[in-house]
Amino acid sequence: MNPKIKWLREKMRGLDMQGMIVSNPINIRYLTGINAEGVLLITRKENHYITDSRYIEDVHSTVTIDDEIIISNFTDISPYDYENFFSFCENVGFEENYITYAQYKNYMQRYKVNNFEETENMIEKQRMVKDEEEIAKIQKACELTDACFEHLQKFIKIGMTEKEIAYEIESYFLRNGADGLAFETIVASGKNSSKPHAITTEKTIEKGDPITIDFGCKYQGYCSDMTRTIFAGYVPDRMKPIYDLVLKDQLQTLEDMKEGAIIRNLSRNVENDFKLYGHNLIHSLGHGVGLDIHEIPYISGKNDNVLKENMVVTDEPGIYLPGEFGIRIEDTVLITKTGCINLTKSDKNYIIVDN
Amino acid sequence: MNPKIKWLREKMRGLDMQGMIVSNPINIRYLTGINAEGVLLITRKENHYITDSRYIEDVHSTVTIDDEIIISNFTDISPYDYENFFSFCENVGFEENYITYAQYKNYMQRYKVNNFEETENMIEKQRMVKDEEEIAKIQKACELTDACFEHLQKFIKIGMTEKEIAYEIESYFLRNGADGLAFETIVASGKNSSKPHAITTEKTIEKGDPITIDFGCKYQGYCSDMTRTIFAGYVPDRMKPIYDLVLKDQLQTLEDMKEGAIIRNLSRNVENDFKLYGHNLIHSLGHGVGLDIHEIPYISGKNDNVLKENMVVTDEPGIYLPGEFGIRIEDTVLITKTGCINLTKSDKNYIIVDN
Numbered sequence: 001m002n003p004k005i006k007w008l009r010e011k012m013r014g015l016d017m018q019g020m021i022v023s024n025p026i027n028i029r030y031l032t033g034i035n036a037e038g039v040l041l042i043t044r045k046e047n048h049y050i051t052d053s054r055y056i057e058d059v060h061s062t063v064t065i066d067d068e069i070i071i072s073n074f075t076d077i078s079p080y081d082y083e084n085f086f087s088f089c090e091n092v093g094f095e096e097n098y099i100t101y102a103q104y105k106n107y108m109q110r111y112k113v114n115n116f117e118e119t120e121n122m123i124e125k126q127r128m129v130k131d132e133e134e135i136a137k138i139q140k141a142c143e144l145t146d147a148c149f150e151h152l153q154k155f156i157k158i159g160m161t162e163k164e165i166a167y168e169i170e171s172y173f174l175r176n177g178a179d180g181l182a183f184e185t186i187v188a189s190g191k192n193s194s195k196p197h198a199i200t201t202e203k204t205i206e207k208g209d210p211i212t213i214d215f216g217c218k219y220q221g222y223c224s225d226m227t228r229t230i231f232a233g234y235v236p237d238r239m240k241p242i243y244d245l246v247l248k249d250q251l252q253t254l255e256d257m258k259e260g261a262i263i264r265n266l267s268r269n270v271e272n273d274f275k276l277y278g279h280n281l282i283h284s285l286g287h288g289v290g291l292d293i294h295e296i297p298y299i300s301g302k303n304d305n306v307l308k309e310n311m312v313v314t315d316e317p318g319i320y321l322p323g324e325f326g327i328r329i330e331d332t333v334l335i336t337k338t339g340c341i342n343l344t345k346s347d348k349n350y351i352i353v354d355n
Numbered sequence: 356m357n358p359k360i361k362w363l364r365e366k367m368r369g370l371d372m373q374g375m376i377v378s379n380p381i382n383i384r385y386l387t388g389i390n391a392e393g394v395l396l397i398t399r400k401e402n403h404y405i406t407d408s409r410y411i412e413d414v415h416s417t418v419t420i421d422d423e424i425i426i427s428n429f430t431d432i433s434p435y436d437y438e439n440f441f442s443f444c445e446n447v448g449f450e451e452n453y454i455t456y457a458q459y460k461n462y463m464q465r466y467k468v469n470n471f472e473e474t475e476n477m478i479e480k481q482r483m484v485k486d487e488e489e490i491a492k493i494q495k496a497c498e499l500t501d502a503c504f505e506h507l508q509k510f511i512k513i514g515m516t517e518k519e520i521a522y523e524i525e526s527y528f529l530r531n532g533a534d535g536l537a538f539e540t541i542v543a544s545g546k547n548s549s550k551p552h553a554i555t556t557e558k559t560i561e562k563g564d565p566i567t568i569d570f571g572c573k574y575q576g577y578c579s580d581m582t583r584t585i586f587a588g589y590v591p592d593r594m595k596p597i598y599d600l601v602l603k604d605q606l607q608t609l610e611d612m613k614e615g616a617i618i619r620n621l622s623r624n625v626e627n628d629f630k631l632y633g634h635n636l637i638h639s640l641g642h643g644v645g646l647d648i649h650e651i652p653y654i655s656g657k658n659d660n661v662l663k664e665n666m667v668v669t670d671e672p673g674i675y676l677p678g679e680f681g682i683r684i685e686d687t688v689l690i691t692k693t694g695c696i697n698l699t700k701s702d703k704n705y706i707i708v709d710n
Contacts, residue, residue: 053637054552096456101449102473104456118457163529167522174518174557197409202529 002067004031005047007126012042017117018089019043021107024098026291027123029221032069033062040069043085050074083112093119127290128297129310134222134290135334138312141178141224142332142343144217148172149228149346152213156353158205158232162187165213166200173217182216182223183293193229193326196283196318207233210325211353216293216332223293225314226344227330230351240350242279242319243327247348249273250329253285253315257333257340263303270317271301279319286314289332311335312343357422359386360402362481367397372472373444374398376462379453381646382478384576387424388417395424398440405429438467448474482645483652484665489577489645490689493667496533496579497687497698499572503527504583504701507568511708513560513587517542520568521555528572537571537578538648548584548681551638551673562588565680566708571648571687578648580669581699582685585706595705597634597674598682602703604628605684608640608670612688612695618658625672626656634674641669644687666690667698 001009008031012020022028022040028049029035036059038051047069051059056073063069086092094107096118108116130138148169155168166185173181188198190209198212205211209232216224229243249270256266267285274281288295289312297305299313307313313335318328329348334341356364363386367375377383377395383404384390391414393406402424406414411428418424441447449462451473463471485493503524510523521540528536543553545564553567560566564587571579584598604625611621622640629636641654644667652660654668662668668690673683684703689696 094456096460099456101451101454101456101459104459105451163526167526171518171522171557202526 001047002032002069005042005067005069008042008123011122011126012093015091015093015117017091017093017119019086019091019113020093020119021095021111022123023095023103024123027095027098027127030123030127030291032067034059035062035221038074041085044089046070048072048085050077079110082110086111086113089113091115091117093117093122095119095123097121121296124296127295128288129308130290130312130334131310135310135312137220137222138224138289138332138334139343141182141217141219141222142226142345144173144176144178144219145215145224145226145332145344146346147176148215148217149213149226153230153351153353156205156211156230156232158207158354161202161204162189162192162200162211163202165205165211169213169215178217178219179221180218182218182225186212186214186227188212188214188326189232191323191325194320194322194324196320196326196328205232205354208236210236210239210327212326212328214328214330221291223289223291224344225289225293225316225330225332226346227316227318227328228346228348228351229327229329230353232353233355234352235350239325239327241277242321242325243350245274245277245279246317246319246327246329249317250315250331250348253317254331254333254340254342257307257313257315257335259307259309259335259337261307263297263299263305263307264301266299267301267303274317274319281317282320283318286316286330286333288313307335309335309337356402357387357424360397360422360424363397363478366477366481367448370446370448370472372446372448372474374441374446374468375448375474376450376466377478378450378458379478382450382453382482385478385482385646387422389414390417390576393429396440399444401425403427403440405432434465437465441466441468444468446470446472448472448477450474450478452476476651479651482650483643484663485645485667485689486665490665490667492575492577493579493644493687493689494698496537496572496574496577497581497700499528499531499533499574500570500579500581500699501701502531503570503572504568504581508585508706508708511560511566511585511587513562513709516557516559517544517547517555517566518557520560520566524568524570533572533574534576535573537573537580541567541569541582543567543569543681544587546678546680549675549677549679551675551681551683560587560709563591565591565594565682567681567683569683569685576646578644578646579699580644580648580671580685580687581701582671582673582683583701583703583706584682584684585708587708588710589707590705594680594682596632597676597680598705600629600632600634601672601674601682601684604672605670605686605703608672609686609688609695609697612662612668612670612690614662614664614690614692616662618652618654618660618662619656621654622656622658629672629674636672637675638673641671641685643668662690664690664692
């Protein structure tokens, strides 16, 4: 059987769970490789994936005999079949953080299960620590991101719009073998950079603008995430101290990230250092990266957990001066026993384009 | 008080509901104009909107005193406040089709409500019939879509990629006053057009390609949706009968759409006509359009309801020959007492670009 489903079955056994309904398509992709819309039923004796005619051909071509997954079109499943999937199952898990209350009620009626049990992000927690194959895919996504950034430094000219730059990023990724974007690219120049979650606009790049570019691609489903704030023509003097402070704390966090590091402290160190200079860290210092662009663990001052080997997380401090400008610097990072490996390797010194 | 909240309160009174938690941001935008992340609480005596620091400034500038909505930052709301919002409320409605099971449980704990009641898409149902102001916004979005299509007929050249055309569409909308795209543009050429939900790729347009362009914009939150299948250089003879059949049924549906028309029959008429020629209608014939790009009512063979005056729906039959090509033609349509008004007015005869 597929080793990830095997893991899930062992986990379920430990929780006295005889069945589980997996509905989150990212979790299904993690377990099976299937990239579609449907539901995965882990029953006492079988693994069933139920989808519809749009996906069935593609799903059949993804799954191998070794996976031991029975694939069906939902139109071929009768109410009687649904009632029987979990016969002799006392406790059946479901994903309470993914399905709506209405779907939950629908599951109750459809599957006639004795006891539905919450699974508390069981699969998401397992996804935090990546295996070799997953790391290789994230690494490839990060390499494409570095290469794209190299290309951008020649491409970006004063007078271009933010949107033009964002289009070029998407186009570069597609031309170079990525599945597509990991998330909607942010290109925020001048005053727009002062918003942490800026929207890319038709504003043109002007001389002296900082340009925050937050971007990443997917490679075989796995994401990369990198931010650089670069400058058009020259680096205005008033921006240098802010840039230097953000970079200092970004580098210090890289120093501190390793197996066993207490996540809360990583964030608090940056928060405290920013405060010394009269600034605040107004968003999380980072987040997990994998099949989802934002995964657990969140690197925040409220997270009491520790980093583990083979987690992949971002390190992205930022300072935002409303109505003026903002600076954010972000890498995607692989945690190791003794430190971390920065997977996005682009330069973080002052970068000036079109000078 | 805001007339839409007034409507909601009357509706709630009829259902013996003394309070309601509105969580779906589109429903909140419909009721209040607020475009943010947060929750709207309709309590016995007050209307509360609770959001976070990212949105609070913007929300204050959206809401007027006449709306009678109390705006708070969630950091200022204590557990005690939460428990008291619905004191003396016997039944409190919630959106079972929007919130997850885990959120439902969280609401249960937080609000200490006696009886949570499902609201069965109460607000979504009201949203089906548009008022004058809403219709004017959809009309404007449709006008921009027609103008964009006019522009595209000159813009598209053989050798361009599908992505380049999609970028031009987004850029056109932004240059001309739209909020942005109503949904991710589909530009599917040649064989790619044979997939009903094609992804826009880096494929270049070749002579003789059909190009299915499914696109729309948002204007002040309201969507447009139009599809045309056009041809690069010339119309291949083998595609003409399929095009003619799709167009015939698209026009016949426009004839049939009016207040009182049974939705099921609209779809079945097309299904049956397609079958006469050996084809199938493999997706819904249409859907409602408003603040969401896909809203109820769905124009499908399973919908027993009737069309009503001032509903806005699409009419979009399509035929797809796997591995060969596909044709889809779609308009956004306003239902009237005696017929319908086609809001997207672009030409539907054979359109040849770069000839």
